[in-house]
Amino acid sequence: MPSIRNHKGRFSRTKSVKKITKLILDRVQQKHKNNNRVSDHSYATFCNPVTPTENITASTLTDDDLTYIPPDLVPLSHCRLVTELDTLANQLKSCRECTIPLHLHDAKGVRCYGLTGIVYIICKASSCQTLNRIKLGKVHFGREKKGVGIFYVNLKAATGMIHAGIGETQLNNFLSSLNVHCIDAKTLKIRENEAGSVLENQAIMSQQRHLQMEILNSTTEDQTDSTSGICISTDTCWQKKGSGRSYNSLSGVSTLIGKTTGKVVNHKVRISSCRICERAKGRGILPRQHKCRKNWSGWQRSDLEKLFIQKMVPQSKKLSNLGSSQANESFNNLIALKAPKTKHFSTSASFKLQSQLSVLQKNEGYNYISELNTSIGLSPGNETLSRGNKLNKKREGNKNISKSKQGKKQRKFLKKKRLQKTTVAEVKEGRTYHSSIGLEDFATIDIEEIPAIPEAETFTNIDDAPIVCFDLETTGLSRYSDITQIAACTKDSSFSRYIFPDQQISREASEITKITVVGQKMYYKGNAVDYKHKHEGMTDFLTYLSNFTDKPVLVGHNIKRFDCHVLFHTLKSMNMYSELCANELAFSPSYPQLYQMQLTNLKTFEKLVQSKCLSKAMALKTAKSNLGLQHFQLAAQRNNMAGIKALMTEKSSTWVVRVTSNKQIIQRVYEYLFSHK
Ligand SMILES: [Zn+2]
Ligand SMILES: [Zn+2]
Structure with missing residues (x-):
């Protein structure tokens, strides 16, 4: 027997100890009794569906229950409740005692029961003043007709929860975000x-x-051998x-x-x-x-x-060869x-x-939930049925499509296309992502980009293109310095952005540009200016260029020696170079440079042409598509022959093959590269 001390700290007498122990034991037993009732009941005897119209008369309730207003009523505006309008309208038709119709705006409040609740309305007639309890949904009663009954909607919520594959937490999160009353776990x-x-x-x-x-x-199916199982x-x-x-x-x-x-x-x-x-x-x-x-x-x-x-295993003869x-x-x-x-x-x-x-x-099929409702004694639910039918139809449709010849063809085609796209990207950009890439030295990562297919429009007439003058201010005189300001203008528009540099601004540059950086602020001639970060600023610049209807030509002072290189370097470090290529037509002084580049590309193929790996025409075509031998070497390094193949057979936006899809040529180029490693 446990020892119990009284409030003064002295041991209590045996009699009172016995009394308290008995009380505790009784309570525990009572609790177990309740648990039993809930856990091992058979539903068929427990559930005794009663039509809602019978509930309203509430003959089973005592007078005491009928006049009692619980203290935990909440106002009608407290939260949303799931309401069955039909049931509600039936009950509002008349007061319990007299025949005067009830009004919802006379309600004292509502008591929530899970998703739904009971509204308490006092009759307005001065002679009556009866308390009416209006249930917002249909209910049924357990074995003992006690309490308010079990609301159908709460039962449906429980099955719906399992059907949707969520638990109590997710269901209540969903309900509470709709401001619907939650269900107790x-x-x-x-x-x-x-x-x-x-x-x-x-x-x-x-x-x-x-x-x-x-x-x-x-x-x-198999009538000759019915014993086969x-x-x-x-x-x-x-x-x-x-x-x-x-x-x-x-x-x-x-x-x-x-x-x-x-x-x-x-x-x-x-x-x-x-x-x-x-x-x-x-x-x-x-x-x-x-x-x-x-x-x-x-x-x-x-x-x-x-x-x-x-x-x-001993019965393995019985294991049939089923396949899948x-x-x-x-x-x-x-x-x-x-x-x-x-x-x-x-x-x-x-x-x-x-x-x-x-x-x-x-x-x-999906209609099982309606069937389940029916067998519990609930209505199958019109919306539940129509949703089930819709899903069944969809499943049937998907099944038919995936079984059809066309569906299989489409699946294969999409897979092939996806695979090719990734291969080309990997060959062109190098492996820009693999495990622990962040730990490697930036310089050692192979991210040199192989140039994209030149757009056909690159060779359109330069005379019609709008001319954009641009100028850069930088942190220093090196070609690898950061841009601090980028400005551009045409006849009728202008553009300017201050860009916050990563590097320090050298004194000489600061004297020329009058731009200084202190902490996180930028100053021009001592006045603070709004600035953008590198990526944002360059994106703005490219957007400005893309706003012209024709592709513009960029011109400027000394851009061939300095500005272009800084711009290229900045854009390349952010992988945005190809976007610039797509946006502008050419750098005015560098237009011949493009030709120059293609000529250099062509020269790299000299040996291949001599050893009859490539025809002259093919070499010219390759050079014109911005590819040189060094790019093939890079591709071979990254993905062997598949890399070269991906590069040569890459398709432009108009579905034209970049160089050739001839397997023999690809094979010859690869063998040449392999022997000249
Ligand atoms: Zn257990
Ligand atoms: Zn009344």
Whole structure:
């Protein structure tokens, strides 16, 4: 017997200790009694659907209940509530005692019950003044007709939650962001259990029906040998993913799927841990009475594998050569949708329900939720039905498309296109991303860009193009210095941006440009100016250039020696060079440079032409597409022959091949490069 001290610190007398201990024990027993009632009831006896019109007379309630206004009423404006308008209108028709209609704006307040609630209205007639309790939704009562009953909508919320593959937290997050009243976790669990037993029966019945169908199909298919049995594929999935070291899970689902029907004919859930039992074990006490879900002990995977080997291998003659278990894979996906692998459902009682709902969805289509509602005693729901039909139609359509010849062709084509795109990008840009790239020295990373296909318009008449004068101010006189200001103008527009440099501004540059930087501020002639960061400023400049209807020509003072190089370097360091190429036509003094570049490219192919790897015409074409031998070398370095192939067969925006798609030429170029490494 525990020792109990009174408020003065002295030990109490035995009599009072006995009294208190008895009180505590009684309370614990009472609690267990309540738990029993909820956990092991049979739904069929518990649920006794009553039509809502009968509820209104409320003959089962005492007078005391009818006049009592609970203290936790909230005003009608407190939150949104799910309301069945039909039920509401019926009850508002007249007062409980007299025949005067009720009005919602006379309401004292509303008491929330999960998604819905009860509105308290006092009759307006001066002689009546009766309190009316208006339920916002249909209810049914349990075995004892006590309390306000169970709202249908809360029961539907519990099944809907499992159907949508979310838990209590997600459901309440969703509801609260709509400002709909949330459901208490405990209530939700009770409602879930209520639906659970019906669900289990539904799933078993569905499985048996499809098993019968499977048997029927296989006997009619193969009448000569009726003893051969039915063909079934099997697979097991785990609730959680393995960690890489071990692939154990606390729970798993095994399914048998018929070959001819493609439906689940049996499934078993194995759960090796129970939350209530575990918690009690941790505290060193006996677990309270509960419906234990644990039906397996030991590590899931290894044990199941052993079981499989023991039972199946001696009968391996019976294992039929089925080919694929794709139906099982798709079912595993379905379970993963209902019980996401990133969440822990293994010790949750919901896991069994989730797998049963998956079976129903697989076997009966999306309308299973309406059928479930009907068998619980709820209305199937018009919206639920139409949504189910819509999803069924969509699933059927998708299935037909993916089965058709055209669908298969399309899938193949898209895959090929995607693959080619990535190969070309990788060859042209180098590997710009791989693990721990951030730790490497910037200079050692191979990111030299192979020039893009020149746009056909590059060679249009230069005389029509608008002329843009531009000038740069920089941090120093080096070609690798940072830009501090970029300005450009035409006859009728101008552009100027101060750009915050990464490097320090040298004294000479500062004297010429009158730009200084102190801390995070930029000054021009001592006045603070607004500035942009490098990327933003350059983007603005490119946008300014792209606003011209014709591609502009950039001109400026001394740009060939200095400004162009700084601009190129800056843009290249940000991978924006190709955007500049797309936007402007040419640098006025450098227009011949393009020709020069192509000529240099052509010269690099001299040896190839001499050794008859490339024809003269082909060499010219390659040079004109901005490619030189060094680019082929780079491509070969990055991806061997596939790199060269990707580069030569790259398609422009008008679907013209860049150089050639002739396999022999590509092979010859690769062999030449290989021998001259
Ligand atoms: Zn009245
Ligand atoms: Zn348990």
